[in-house]
Amino acid sequence: MNKQQSYNLTLKIRRFDPDSKRSWIQDYHVEAGRILRFVDLFRKINDEQDPNLAWSSSCEHGQCGSCSVKVNGKPLLACELLVENAVQYFKTITFQIEPLNVAPVVRDLVVDISTAYERIDQIKPYIIHPAPPPTENNEYPITPHELERYVNATRCINCFCCSSACISSHKTFLGPNAMLATIIRVMDPREQEKDQRLKILYSENGIYRCHSSRACSFVCPKEIDVAHFIAVAKEGRITEQE
């Protein structure tokens, strides 16, 4: 297959200026090699056209969840989206790029992620009451089989793509990633405080707000089957001992 080496793209980026509180859409025309990432495009815009365009990133290889944006409506990591793949997936060379709708916008594509994190903080993302290991000065034994039940949920990087895609979480629902963080600790044998966990899980803001659309699983850049974990929790199967 003969691959096209570069593309002339149009990026329609949603801008917001906190000083004037003005919001608008700005078009940028960018020529880009086939395996440049969208974060590279933003940097290219800063270096060549507009140093003011604000966007977020940190690791730039899909490990930290800082660079989430919506591209043509789909929440994703801008550091993982290659030009070639974007053109193929969305079947276009014009892209609408918006900030995630999970927290107030600070400027352009930058949102106040700390606010979004407050939902995770609420579910207590730590072991509330750790079980002491059966033999002192040792690890708490967990077999690979036991770990396998929830290890996938621990891969979540809190990029909030799922929350952005989940209609329910725009209201009272704490959101798919907050649910994952709770479910992990219900399933982790080292957590003794299961009651508090279950209360949160089955509370007003908990999993019953989820209507099983599976949008979360569909958009998760880590390919975590979030909806599956939530379904298992709804059925009450997460508290079962193996």
Next chain:
Amino acid sequence: MNKALQIRSTIHCDLLIIGAGGAGFRCAAEVLEKKPKTRVIALTKGSHPQKSHTSTAQGGLAAVDPRDPADDNIFHMFDTWKGSDCSADQNVVRKICGAAWEQILWLENRGMHFSRDPDGRLSKRTFGGHTLNFGESSAYRAVFEADRTGKGIMDTCWGETLKRGISFINQCLATELLFKENQCLGCIVFRQHEGEFIRILSKATVLSTGGSGQVFKITTNCRQNTGDGLALILQSGLPVMDPEAVQFHPTGIVGPGILASETLRSVGGILRNRKLEPFMEQYAPKMKDLAPRDLVARAMASEIREGRGIVNPDHNVEHVWIDLRHLPDAVHEKQIPEVTGFFKKYLNLNPKEKLCPVHPSNHYHMGGIPTNEFGEVQTSSQEIIPGLFAAGECAAASFHGFNRLGTNSILELITMGKFAGEKALTFLEKFPDQFPEVEGNLSFLRFSNYMEASGKDNIGQIRDALRTLMTENMSIFRNEGGMLKTIESLKELKHRADKTALSSKSLRMNQELVQHWELDNLLTVSMAITQAALNRKESRGAHFREDFPERSDNFNYHSLISMEQFGKVELERREVDMRLFEEKGQHADKFGLIERKY
């Protein structure tokens, strides 16, 4: 001075953590656990602490399991000493290796999801440079959480500190340390969202700002790693130690330089050249592909130089291959899924079927803020600065000397972080109730220069020029001519940067403004690296001089470099601690000035 620049408010706290990565978090957790209700504030430059660079550490965490009949702390100490090319400090090596397993259990007991063996115990894997019996065979010494070990540490420590009431200030810059009569009393902070400066007065302050990899064009480091901690220290008239000791990771993925972890080699990946020869056999007959990073990186660069590299058409760079095709599916899927995923994601290539292009990528800064074994920051005459601590990649105690072994960095975070926390606790006990008044002035000076500059240029382009310059002249091979040229070019770039006007004068979430400030730090750190490297007329660990290819006993010391004003450097020395050798205990002979062969 620009009128918009003023201190909006002053906050008081007991402990200030500048940089909530692995080291900063472990330190905060220690203090909060031992003394609940301590007022701890942690700063981070990213949007949230969980986004810190530690979250990307993949491979593992070295620690000798006391239950392991084959392994022993003394072997870990030896490997670290040998790996450092005889320039780690032996008091630090002993202290860290001795505390390692306890710290692993600390993490495990608090919920870290380590990978397990069939009996439910922590699994272990081998890593380059880690051996049994003083180099005899590979040691299984690295515990890990699949290929997200750093994330495991971050999630655990973040949770622990959150549980115990830490306060975070995210997306901010520490722009200036505050001192009164040599005692550190906190810092000035620029809050990016609000575009405001605040003053934080703290009884104890910990610098844990991480690495400086953005100095180089091809790097595994995240966007925030602009060496701010080192620049803050230099700006305060204090020294940095061994800045010339910069590590290049052999297997950066062609393009941006994303790290393909050492794990790829420890699970059996083989480096090959254009003729598909497994070339490491010639450079390190015993350890082969598992030899330490600097040797592997130099071998790869030599293969490329001698015409046995391959050109990548998309990025137009030369590289060699790593071959993963022969590894069983289970290894691909269970042990290295994230890393092999990178090749798929960033190159659209399947490592089960195809060779993967890799080239050396800047990875780690061994040099940093000089501290003693407790994390207390020192002056050039090795006096302790009361109230100031440093830990993690921005610090140099020095555990790694001139070359760090894989898995030893995140071990350093959780041990030195804890030690610094312990010391800070005793320091807090003695602190008087009343805070002395201090003000800062350097931040406003720097920021008002940025606001008032009027030249037409682009910060991003100057940064790119700097990074290319450093990659070309200050990477794996260095020589005097190249370094002298680099120093001149750095001065020119600094001159250009100083004149560059901002395209918007808004202070709120103005990335260009932040990048200008970061660029100044990158320039400062680059200058320190280059000057110290020029002065070190020998090759040691990751510092390789083509004009002086051998290690020389005349340079058995740490370089200390101060630079209050850009380009005006003062060089001093710190002796390497060799007490394991000098105490003449069992195996003392292994800790002398030994040869570094693998």
